[in-house]
Amino acid sequence: xxxxxxxxxxxxxxxxxxxxxxxxxxxxxxxxxxxxxxxxxxxxxxxxxxxxxxxxxxxxxxxxxxxxxxxxxxxxxxxxxxxxxxxxxxxxxxxxxxxxxxxxxxxxxxxxxxxxxxxxxxxxxxxxxxxxxxxxxxxxxxxxxxxxxxxxxxxxxxxxxxxxxxxxxxxxxxxxxxxxxxxxxxxxxxxxxxxxxxxxxxxxxxxxxxxxxxxxxxxxxxxxxxxxxxxxxxxxxxxxxxxxxxxxxxxxxxxxxxxxxxxxxxxxxxxxxxxxxxxxxxxxxxxxxxxxxxxxxxxxxxxxxxxxxxxxxxxxxxxxxxxxxxxxxxxxxxxxxxxxxxxx
Numbered sequence: 001x002x003x004x005x006x007x008x009x010x011x012x013x014x015x016x017x018x019x020x021x022x023x024x025x026x027x028x029x030x031x032x033x034x035x036x037x038x039x040x041x042x043x044x045x046x047x048x049x050x051x052x053x054x055x056x057x058x059x060x061x062x063x064x065x066x067x068x069x070x071x072x073x074x075x076x077x078x079x080x081x082x083x084x085x086x087x088x089x090x091x092x093x094x095x096x097x098x099x100x101x102x103x104x105x106x107x108x109x110x111x112x113x114x115x116x117x118x119x120x121x122x123x124x125x126x127x128x129x130x131x132x133x134x135x136x137x138x139x140x141x142x143x144x145x146x147x148x149x150x151x152x153x154x155x156x157x158x159x160x161x162x163x164x165x166x167x168x169x170x171x172x173x174x175x176x177x178x179x180x181x182x183x184x185x186x187x188x189x190x191x192x193x194x195x196x197x198x199x200x201x202x203x204x205x206x207x208x209x210x211x212x213x214x215x216x217x218x219x220x221x222x223x224x225x226x227x228x229x230x231x232x233x234x235x236x237x238x239x240x241x242x243x244x245x246x247x248x249x250x251x252x253x254x255x256x257x258x259x260x261x262x263x264x265x266x267x268x269x270x271x272x273x274x275x276x277x278x279x280x281x282x283x284x285x286x287x288x289x290x291x292x293x294x295x296x297x298x299x300x301x302x303x304x305x306x307x308x309x310x311x312x313x314x315x316x317x318x319x320x321x322x323x324x325x326x327x328x329x330x331x332x333x334x335x336x337x338x339x340x341x342x343x344x
Contacts, residue, residue, distance in 0.1 A: 002066075003171045003203040004028040004051050004088070009063035009073075011046060011055060011227075018277040020046050022227045023063070025302065028203045030170065033194075035214030035235065036207045037250070038224035039271045044207045047224070048173045051088055051205075053080040067171065085116045088171040089164035091193075093179045095156040099148045105132075105159055106144035113166060131162035136192060154185035161192065165200075172197065172204045190217060211250045215239035220323070223247045226272040226282035229302055232325045243305060243326045243334065245287045281328075289330050302327040 006026040012019045021043045028034045036044050049055060050065045053072050065072045067083050075083075092098045099108050109131060110124035119127070125144065132140035135158040148156055157177060164172060174193060178186035194217060197204045208214055214221045215235045223231040223244060231244040242248045249267035269286040278284065280296035290296065305324045328334075 001030045002027055003030055003068060004205065005064075005066040005069075006047065006050065007064040007066065009047070009050060009065060010061070011043075011050070012060045013056065013274070014058055016274040018272070018274065018282075019227055020059075020274065021050075024224075024227070024229055026205075026222055026229065028171065028205050030203050031201045032220070033197060033204045033206060033218045035218035035221040036205060036224060037209065037211050037214045037221055039209060041271050041273065042224045043227040044224055045093075045175050048090065048175050048205060048207055051171070051173060052084055052090055054090075085112075085167045087169060088173060089167060089169040090173040090175060091157075091160055091164050091177045093176045095153065095160045095180075096148060098160055099156065101148050103147075104144070105146050105148070105151070108159065109144075109163055109166060112163075116167070127166070128162075131165060132159070134165065134196070135159070135162045136188075137162075152185075153181050154188065157181065157185075157189055158192065161189075161196070165196065170203060172202045173207075174204060175207045176209070177206075210254075211247070212239070212254050223250070228282065228299070228327065230283070230327045232302070232323065234323065237324060243324070243331050244328050245289050245334070246283050247326075248334070249286075289328075289334065291330060294329055300327045300329045305331060 004027065006024055009021050009024040010019050011021040024047055026047065036047060038044055046055065051067060053075060055061060061073050063073065067087055072080065072083065106125060106128055109128035110121065113119045113124040113127055114121065128144060129140045132143055137143050137155060137158055143151070151159065177193065178189050181189060196202070206214065206218060215238060218235045221233060221235050221238045222229050223246065225246050231238065231247045238247065242251055252265040253267055255264060267286055272278065272282050279298065281299055284290040284295040302325050305326055
């Protein structure tokens, strides 16, 4: 069952030289973990917020955002409230920005249950205790009485996850949930999210700038650049044989977790801002494979890869290659090995 289907979503803001999102297509099924990867400013968070109707009021939106088959673009307040309270929830980047600092943790968790479900205070607090236990906090009754400043960043992120699970959602949107945490706490939070996702059969969209993290935790991955999806593949295929130059650049600039240390090859230049635009491929100015007169004239579409463009190792995997797509005119010409090819 497809929980989230984004179809041709375009979001434009007044004063921007280009769309924040440009004909984005994306889907998340029940029980599936999908990654959305890209540098800061690529449009990842805006894509996730569209699933909850959290786009700016001044945004001009076209396309469709289907949650359980119902379009949220232009939906009224009642429909959005229904989605936010029972179908989809979001875990934001910074837990300290998402919880009122002068309210107790128990109020943060219990108040929505009382307002939305009409529960009594006792029922809501009992549910809050269950949620805190489910996310692994060691002393739920004590934490229920504490204020946000009395908890560490990792503990507070667990509270945020508990709040996201309060309405028993089917779809969990995680917007870089470990960004503000140390490495060991990041691993704990990711393990917790994975366990909750498997136990509850949730569909999950994981937004991250770490492509190796996405490859290790997701079933499928979308790579986004300047508001457009530039590659889609199974996690194994994407990590083993990336086909878009931008994806290859992200992997080439990431230090390996195992094996010998090698010189990193960062992607040259800087991501395109909303004050910039280009008639052709947005990545052309940073791409060593860009072909003048072609790549800078029109943006390439996101198309299925031809058989010749898929390495034999990936083609042998019956679970991944069929859904591979990339937005690059020269994808069939790229070498199979990721090297320093992104350097100018």
